[in-house]
Amino acid sequence: MSAQLHPVARTADALVDVRNVVKTYKRDTQELTVLNGISLQVPEGEFVALMGPSGSGKTTLLNLVAGIDRPTSGQVIVAGTDVAKLSESELARWRSRSVGFIFQFYNLIPVLSAVENVELPLLLTSLGKRERRDRALTALKVVGLADRSSHYPRQLSGGQEQRVAIARAIVADPKVLVADEPTGDLDSRSAEEILALMETLNREFKKTIVMVTHDPRAADRAHTQHHLEKGVLAG
Amino acid sequence: MKFLPFIFKHLKRNWIRTGSTVLAMSLCIFLFCTLQTVLHEINGLLEGTSANRLITRHGVSLVFNLPLSYAGRIASVPGVKGVATTAWFGGSLPAEKEGAAEKDTKADEGAEATTDWSKFIPSMAVDSEKFFPLYPEYQINPEEFRQYMSDLQGAMIGRKLADKYKWKIGDRFFLESFIPPYRKSSGPFEFIVRGIIDTDPVKHPKTDTNLMYFHYKYLYEGTGQRIGAGTYTIGIDDPEQAGTISKAVDALFENSDAQTHTETEQAFAAGFISMAGNLALLLNTIGLAVSFTILLVTANTMSMAVRERRTEIAVLKTLGFGSAQVMGLIVAEALLLGALGGALGILGSRGLILFLTKAPVIKDVLAGMGLSSLALPPPVAAMGFAVALLLGLAAGFVPAYNAYRSKITDMLRTV
Numbered sequence: 001m002s003a004q005l006h007p008v009a010r011t012a013d014a015l016v017d018v019r020n021v022v023k024t025y026k027r028d029t030q031e032l033t034v035l036n037g038i039s040l041q042v043p044e045g046e047f048v049a050l051m052g053p054s055g056s057g058k059t060t061l062l063n064l065v066a067g068i069d070r071p072t073s074g075q076v077i078v079a080g081t082d083v084a085k086l087s088e089s090e091l092a093r094w095r096s097r098s099v100g101f102i103f104q105f106y107n108l109i110p111v112l113s114a115v116e117n118v119e120l121p122l123l124l125t126s127l128g129k130r131e132r133r134d135r136a137l138t139a140l141k142v143v144g145l146a147d148r149s150s151h152y153p154r155q156l157s158g159g160q161e162q163r164v165a166i167a168r169a170i171v172a173d174p175k176v177l178v179a180d181e182p183t184g185d186l187d188s189r190s191a192e193e194i195l196a197l198m199e200t201l202n203r204e205f206k207k208t209i210v211m212v213t214h215d216p217r218a219a220d221r222a223h224t225q226h227h228l229e230k231g232v233l234a235g
Numbered sequence: 236m237k238f239l240p241f242i243f244k245h246l247k248r249n250w251i252r253t254g255s256t257v258l259a260m261s262l263c264i265f266l267f268c269t270l271q272t273v274l275h276e277i278n279g280l281l282e283g284t285s286a287n288r289l290i291t292r293h294g295v296s297l298v299f300n301l302p303l304s305y306a307g308r309i310a311s312v313p314g315v316k317g318v319a320t321t322a323w324f325g326g327s328l329p330a331e332k333e334g335a336a337e338k339d340t341k342a343d344e345g346a347e348a349t350t351d352w353s354k355f356i357p358s359m360a361v362d363s364e365k366f367f368p369l370y371p372e373y374q375i376n377p378e379e380f381r382q383y384m385s386d387l388q389g390a391m392i393g394r395k396l397a398d399k400y401k402w403k404i405g406d407r408f409f410l411e412s413f414i415p416p417y418r419k420s421s422g423p424f425e426f427i428v429r430g431i432i433d434t435d436p437v438k439h440p441k442t443d444t445n446l447m448y449f450h451y452k453y454l455y456e457g458t459g460q461r462i463g464a465g466t467y468t469i470g471i472d473d474p475e476q477a478g479t480i481s482k483a484v485d486a487l488f489e490n491s492d493a494q495t496h497t498e499t500e501q502a503f504a505a506g507f508i509s510m511a512g513n514l515a516l517l518l519n520t521i522g523l524a525v526s527f528t529i530l531l532v533t534a535n536t537m538s539m540a541v542r543e544r545r546t547e548i549a550v551l552k553t554l555g556f557g558s559a560q561v562m563g564l565i566v567a568e569a570l571l572l573g574a575l576g577g578a579l580g581i582l583g584s585r586g587l588i589l590f591l592t593k594a595p596v597i598k599d600v601l602a603g604m605g606l607s608s609l610a611l612p613p614p615v616a617a618m619g620f621a622v623a624l625l626l627g628l629a630a631g632f633v634p635a636y637n638a639y640r641s642k643i644t645d646m647l648r649t650v
């Protein structure tokens with residue numbers, strides 16, 4: 001419990017600053033405390049791995065950082081923005097600019113080709129058609145799939161799908177990438193490729209990455225590891 | 236606009252489902268447009284009637300004649316301006332029109348010839364002297380009318396009918412009634428075109444000219460002076476008095492063998508086509524049921540489409556699409572389904588109506604009902620399209636609203 005006692009101390013250069021966050025879910029009459037006073041600081045340019053047993057609240061914490069959920073109490077400050085203070089639509093706009101989300105099951109849109117999937121977040125910007133397409137192709141090039149731009153998700157392997165998903169996450173050039181078990185559904189070779197890609201994004205493109213994983217080898221790629229245990233950080 | 240391809244791709248992806256929904260929708264709109272067109276026309280017929288005219292018929296049924304002596308007695312009722320004896324002849328051209336004149340000797344067989352419905356001609360025997368003054372909406376050349384009045388075989392032809400058979404003044408033709416008492420043993424009635432009836436298309440756009448009139452006297456003499464009056468057309472000064480005068484007329488004959496039933500021309504026309512009216516009601520009910528079914532079908536399609544896409548909606552929201560935007564995408568998809576179905580239905584209806592008004596026999600039956608100018612009116616088409624969009628909107632609203640409200644975290648968890 002010591003982690004939550006001095007939350008403000010190291011926040012100066014933190015890009016992601018989670019302060020004293022409590023998250024409870026109401027199920028019928030029962031209240032379930034999933035996160036019980038979490039504080040976590042991630043400096044800019046970090047690559048952080050979040051580990052912990054199933055049900056310990058990793059996804060919940062990640063969702064808070066990504067701004068797709070709100071804490072019951074406490075603050076989540078990402079790149080200087082207090083996420084909880086934004087309205088629903090402000091939060092949506094903020095997400096489109098500030099975070100890239102990578103899912104375990106890729107979650108590409110099946111009716112769209114690779115490049116159209118990558119282009120999707122840019123539809124929310126004022127960019128013209130050409131510019132959008134150019135940027136999407138660039139992102140695909142970064143993940144090494146420039147030659148698959150017109151393929152549909154069903155025509156790609158799992159590892160390729162995940163790389164398209166990563167291209168989609170970086171196309172709007174957010175500072176933070178969050179990934180929920182990005183290699184959880186991949187064979188070890190594909191997983192290796194994805195992790196290498198994430199390292200590159202971290203090292204060369206200066207993306208700050210928060211990654212949830214069960215896989216110790218994946219966690220080893222990160223600079224820092226945090227362990228969640230029953231809603232509290234354990235080291 | 237930049238989302239339109241996205242919406243299309245979804246519809247295309249599940250093209251069987253999309254196609255069947257669009258087809259179902261188009262069927263509904265097709266029914267709607269076709270039925271409304273017929274109703275529209277029937278209403279048009281009713282609008283073509285005058286509130287200044289009453290029709291008296293036999294109290295039991297239109298098929299019984301009334302004594303000719305009634306004309307004078309009706310004329311004595313206060314408020315009555317004029318009374319004309321009339322009889323619905325409902326003739327058709329005998330099967331072989333040309334040469335019928337030379338075949339007078341074989342006319343007996345001619346009279347037995349089966350009615351050819353494709354040559355049906357709405358025709359009415361009228362006491363011309365009294366009748367035409369009651370129809371000020373008819374534009375008749377005075378000289379032609381004089382000729383008509385002086386010729387027992389004369390016929391006044393409505394413009395549409397004249398155009399249809401390319402009849403000119405002086406042309407002769409034969410007509411035969413499908414009503415047995417109006418047939419004569421010596422063969423069909425011969426007529427000579429003496430005048431053309433026009434109407435002012437601006438002042439009286441609904442007045443039908445697909446009909447003809449001839450002298451009641453000709454029918455009376457030709458049938459051996461045995462027939463009575465089919466109906467009496469009564470002109471009145473004050474439409475407000477229509478009810479009172481109708482009652483007064485009927486009261487005159489309350490205690491006689493042939494009691495009468497008097498009503499406004501409009502009510503009479505409505506009664507005359509009440510069969511069609513009832514049919515329309517029935518079909519409308521069916522149409523409504525169909526529409527409701529289509530609504531369910533489309534709603535089901537949309538909620539299936541949306542349920543399948545729970546994750547996708549969550550992803551869109553995660554990427555920063557606003558709830559309203561996501562809702563808009565779904566509503567737009569439903570509207571597009573409606574628009575496609577509506578357009579197809581309207582086209583289908585237009586096609587059918589065009590076909591019916593051109594198809595051999597059918598077009599004449601329609602003309603006989605006074606529906607010769609059947610066409611899909613633009614307001615009806617617009618209404619059909621609006622109904623389609625509304626159905627789409629109604630079907631898409633609930634799933635769209637659910638998508639609007641749904642939370643990303645909940646949607647991602649249930650996968």
Ligand SMILES: Nc1ncnc2c1ncn2[C@@H]1O[C@H](COP(=O)(O)OP(=O)(O)OP(=O)(O)O)[C@@H](O)[C@H]1O
Pocket residue numbers: 025026027032034052053054055056057058059060061644645648
């Ligand atoms: N929306 C929700 N409503 C109710 N309970 C929830 C909700 N989201 C999470 N939970 C509960 O919170 C707890 C933590 O869930 P979470 O998904 O964060 O765990 P996790 O560490 O990501 O587990 P896993 O490794 O299996 O993915 C679980 O007991 C889960 O049932």
Ligand SMILES: [Mg+2]
Pocket residue numbers: 058059060180
């Ligand atoms: Mg999880």
